[in-house]
Amino acid sequence: MRSSSSAQRQTELSDVFYLILRRMRFPLLLVIGVYTFCTAGLALIPGTDPLTGRPSPPLTIFDAFYVVSFTSTTIGFGEVPHPYNALQRMWMTLTIYTSVAAWSYSLVNVLALLQDKGFQNAVKIARFTRRVNQIRTPFYIVCGIGETGRMVCHGLDHLGLRFIAIELNDARLQELRMDEFGVDPPTVVADAKDPLLLQQAGLMNSNCKGVVALTDDDPTNQAIAVNVRLLAPRVPVLARIRDVETETHIGVFGGDLVINPFEQFAESLAAAITAPQRHRLRNLITGLPGQAIVPIAAPPKGHWIMCGYGRFGHMMVEELRAAGMSLSVIDERHYGEPGVDIKGTGTRSEDLKAAGIAHAVGLVAGNASDPKNLSIAVTARALNHDIYVVVRQNQLKNTPLIEAFDEDLLMVPSQIVAREFLARITTPLLNRFLRLIPQHNETECAQLYEQLSQLDPGRHPELWDLAISEQRAPALADLICGGGRFTTGHLRANPFDRGRRMSMVVLLVRRANKNIQLPDDHFVLRVGDRVLLAGSPVAKRHLELTLHDSNALHYVVTGQESRGGSLWRWLTRKNPPPIMPLPGPDDDLPPLKRTNVLYEDDSPGK
Structure with a gap:
């Protein structure tokens, strides 16, 4: 390399x-x-x-x-x-x-x-490549710096991760350069689907942890994914795709994360109607850690009105009808196509009355124009004050206008994609756990939601992955390799008072090609396990002490304080400390019905 x-x-x-x-x-x-x-x-x-x-x-x-x-x-x-x-x-x-x-x-x-453009580009590329080669820490390549791309870049910077920005529009890169980052990122004005450019951006570097394809063009995102799959199969691709046809083609090239914000929001809204507790749980664990939890009213069942029948409208109509909702579709451009009931824009009261606004329980303003969507929402509220309004926001600069209108649910494609990508980057196991949530009924989802919401009261909890390895947990790995026994209950034990449990929940343990969902405190961990945890920032810091400090780990396991140094630990490495039972868990957290079942994965290689 x-x-x-x-x-x-x-x-x-x-x-x-x-x-x-x-x-x-x-x-x-x-x-x-x-x-x-x-x-x-x-x-x-x-x-x-x-x-x-x-x-x-x-x-x-x-x-x-x-x-x-x-x-x-x-x-x-x-x-x-x-x-x-x-x-x-x-x-x-x-x-x-x-x-x-x-x-x-x-x-x-x-x-x-x-003054020659070709020479200037060659110098910029050479300077860009030199800066990329100077990076010695893990980094991501972000292709496309629109609203979503900038949100992903700021999220990566907030997480302490380096990134490299590629954008064909120089004005967008100029805006990015004006933003404040911990370390100035290498940027280049170029076409991201150029294979040579991806190599110059560090695709073949061992520190490259992923490529994020967020350009405005689906074929370009597809080409980026294909290039990465052929040049560096080990590097994952996180791509935004708006066209279902393109998503099908891109899926041929492996298990990359492909997000269609329209489809995902439509599925989420339909799930919120049919399974509101499951929807609340998903929103809680996919939210940005530390942000305040905003209560969302459950969408009602009944007659809905869809304004706009583009790509987003098609998916909304399909999901709502699959959920058993009756629907009236208003669209002027696509009138005459199957599924469109009323010719109009929805901004006029006559259009909404013809769609049944008087007895409708919900309305979706899903056009590509924010002022048009707000006009539809204001008109609908004037005709039916109790109607549940869903507004699609296309540009973040219109946030003050959106906030001035009291909508029930807001759909922001850039935020959906950014949140999903950042969650995948920070907690790769989260995607597996989300796929297991449908196995729980509404009562169990409500119970888990109450427990997780109290980990950091009023805020979205921290979620993170833990690999039981010499690099991530050196003290714990030495203990297990020496024959010691360490359980998930020890993970939750406070290193300063082992009789108390920290505000932390073990959501998933990944062992080989099996998923152990919501293990109890008696589940024994092994070297090589990957653990998905949710908790408060304080609990996360205290856990790091347990995993890295042998004296703190000794106290958690035995209940006895140890002040031995490195030499003593080396001499006694083959004699694991005796395991003392942990005191019973306190009542700070409500009990949770747990299911200790091994689920075979369909793809063992992942």
């Missing part, structure tokens, strides 16, 4: 030098020719002795080159090493005019080269 990076840097430098030599070939040859001609002529002309007036030997080649050099640069040190005769002065006059003309011609070509 290191040799590959070195070869790449040499390629970029050679491209710059090649452009310089190609554009400056004739000017350089002209300057060299003028210097050679003037130096040779001055070295051949005999001099004159200033004292006797007799001919003297001509200047040496070095002296002649020295005189031509400072004369050509108009420095003019004088006649050295002795005064010249008339023939030498005539030659020096010729040297002045020819060398100045050659230099002037060369400088004009240099200025033209510096």
Whole structure:
């Protein structure tokens, strides 16, 4: 990998030098020719002795080159090493005019080269590649810096992860450069579907942990995914796809995360109607950690009105009808197509009345224009004050207008994609746990929601992955490898008072190709297990102490404080400490019905 990076840097430098030599070939040859001609002529002309007036030997080649050099640069040190005769002065006059003309011609070509777009791009790419190769920590390649891309970049920066930004629109990159980040990211104005550019952006680097495809064009996102799959199969791709047809094709290339915000929101709304507790639980664990929990009223069952029948409208209609809702669709452009009931925009009261606004329980304003959606929502509320209104927001700059209207549910595609991608990046096991939620009924989902919502009261809990390994949990790995026994109950034990449980829940344990969902406190962990945890920030910090500090781990396991140093731990590494039962769990958290069942995974390689 290191040799590959070195070869790449040499390629970029050679491209710059090649452009310089190609554009400056004739000017350089002209300057060299003028210097050679003037130096040779001055070295051949005999001099004159200033004292006797007799001919003297001509200047040496070095002296002649020295005189031509400072004369050509108009420095003019004088006649050295002795005064010249008339023939030498005539030659020096010729040297002045020819060398100045050659230099002037060369400088004009240099200025033209510096203004050449191709040369500027080559220099930018070389500088970009050099900055990428200087990164020594894990990073992500973000292709497309629109609203969603900027949110993902800020999320990565908040998590302490480096990223590389690629965008074809220079204005968007200029806005990104004005934002504040912990470390200035390498950026480049280029087409992200270019395979060579992806390699220059560090795709083949071992520190590259993923590629995020967020361009405005679905075929471009598809091309990025294909390029990554062929060039670096180990690197995951997180792509936004709005066209279902494109999503089908992109799925051929492996288990990448492909998000269609329209489809995902439609499925989420339908699930909120049929299974509101399950919907609440999903929103709780996929929300941004630390943000306040905003209560969402459950969408009602009954007659709904859909305004707009584009890609988003098609998916909403399909999901709502599959959930058993009756539906009236209003659209002017697609009127006449199957499924569209009323020709209109929905901004007029006549359109909404014809759609049954008087007895409707919900309305979705799903057009691509924010002012149009707000106009529909205001008109609907004026006709039916109790109607449940769902508004699609397309641009974040319209947030003040959206906030001024008291909508029941807001659909922001950029936030949906950004939240899903950041959740996948920070907690890869979360996606597996989300797939297991449908196995729980509404009562169990409500019970789990109450427990998780109290981990950090009023705020979305922290979710993180833990790998039981020498790198992530060195003290725990040493204990288990030495024959010690460590349970999920020990994970939750407070390292300062083992009789109390921290505000933390073990959601999932991934062992080989099996998922252990919601294990109880007696489940024994092994080296190689991956654990999905939810808890408060304080619990997360305390757990790090248990996993890394052998003395704290010894106290959690045995109940006895230990102050042994590294030498003592090395001498006793083959004698694991005796396990003392943990005191019963306190009543800070409500009880939860747990299901300790092993679920076979369909794809063992993941």
